[in-house]
Amino acid sequence: MKLTCLAVAVCLCSNLFAQEAGAFQIARLKYNGGGDWYNDPSAEINLLKFVGANTNIKVSPEYKFVDLSTDEIFSYPFLFMTGHGNVVFSGSEAQRLRKYLENGGFLFIDDDYGLDKALRKEMKKVFPERDFMELPFTYGIYNILYDFRNGPPKTHRHDEKPPQGFGIFIGDKLAVYYTFESNPSDGWADPEVHNDPPAKREEALKFGTNIVVWALSE
Numbered sequence: 020m021k022l023t024c025l026a027v028a029v030c031l032c033s034n035l036f037a038q039e040a041g042a043f044q045i046a047r048l049k050y051n052g053g054g055d056w057y058n059d060p061s062a063e064i065n066l067l068k069f070v071g072a073n074t075n076i077k078v079s080p081e082y083k084f085v086d087l088s089t090d091e092i093f094s095y096p097f098l099f100m101t102g103h104g105n106v107v108f109s110g111s112e113a114q115r116l117r118k119y120l121e122n123g124g125f126l127f128i129d130d131d132y133g134l135d136k137a138l139r140k141e142m143k144k145v146f147p148e149r150d151f152m153e154l155p156f157t158y159g160i161y162n163i164l165y166d167f168r169n170g171p172p173k174t175h176r177h178d179e180k181p182p183q184g185f186g187i188f189i190g191d192k193l194a195v196y197y198t199f200e201s202n203p204s205d206g207w208a209d210p211e212v213h214n215d216p217p218a219k220r221e222e223a224l225k226f227g228t229n230i231v232v233w234a235l236s237e
Contacts (some may be wrong), residue, residue: 042079043067043235046095048126049086052107052141056100057084058131062207063099069207069224070231074164087112092119097234100128101204106137113144120145120187120194125234128197129204132177142187142195151185151197160184160196160233165225171201172222174215192237196230203227 045063049056060082067080085091085098087108092098092115108116120126128138139151154160154170161167161184171182182201186193205213206223215223 042077044079045097047084048098048100049084052105054102054104056102059208061209062204066207066227098126101131103131103133106141108141117145126195130199154184154186163233171198174206174223175202
């Protein structure tokens with residue numbers, strides 16, 4: 020059912036984040052280090068289609084990526100980062116990402132398995148003075164639209180540890196949200212990619228919608 024009662028302003032700082040024809044897009048973050056930042060390109064497209072069908076957010080369901088080494092990141096209010104392996108930020112890239120986040124941008128990171136150690140090390144280059152904080156299950160991102168009272172869903176097994184959601188805040192604003200041992204973005208991909216059952220995919224898409232709505236409403 021289309022949820023027309025939800026009013027979300029998409030144009031955040033329109034001079035900073037230019038969105039094509041006023042439609043919301045997600046940009047995949049391309050980073051160095053050899054990790055597969057590009058995996059499952061259908062994920063964002065399917066999430067955006069779900070968001071468009073179940074909220075009143077106008078979306079443009081296309082696959083877009085931006086290179087962290089360029090200023091193109093400032094064209095998008097929502098960046099998505101994932102992968103299985105190594106991540107390396109240069110000094111200038113870390114400064115660029117910090118500027119993006121301090122100016123209101125939002126970064127969602129999903130550990131697709133094996134990203135955690137390198138990611139935490141590189142994010143300290145971006146925010147040496149800040150650490151990831153685990154979000155309580157009562158935090159608004161878990162209930163802004165769909166109810167996830169037990170926190171992030173467990174989309175894939177990985178090490179069979181409990182799924183966790185971490186944040187980096189700038190003031191009171193959640194600037195970076197990071198899911199670990201959860202991997203909802205695998206559930207966004209086309210059904211034949213991971214062969215997840217429909218209920219598991221719907222759960223992941225609902226959770227992704229919560230993230231989008233939260234990022235656009237803060």
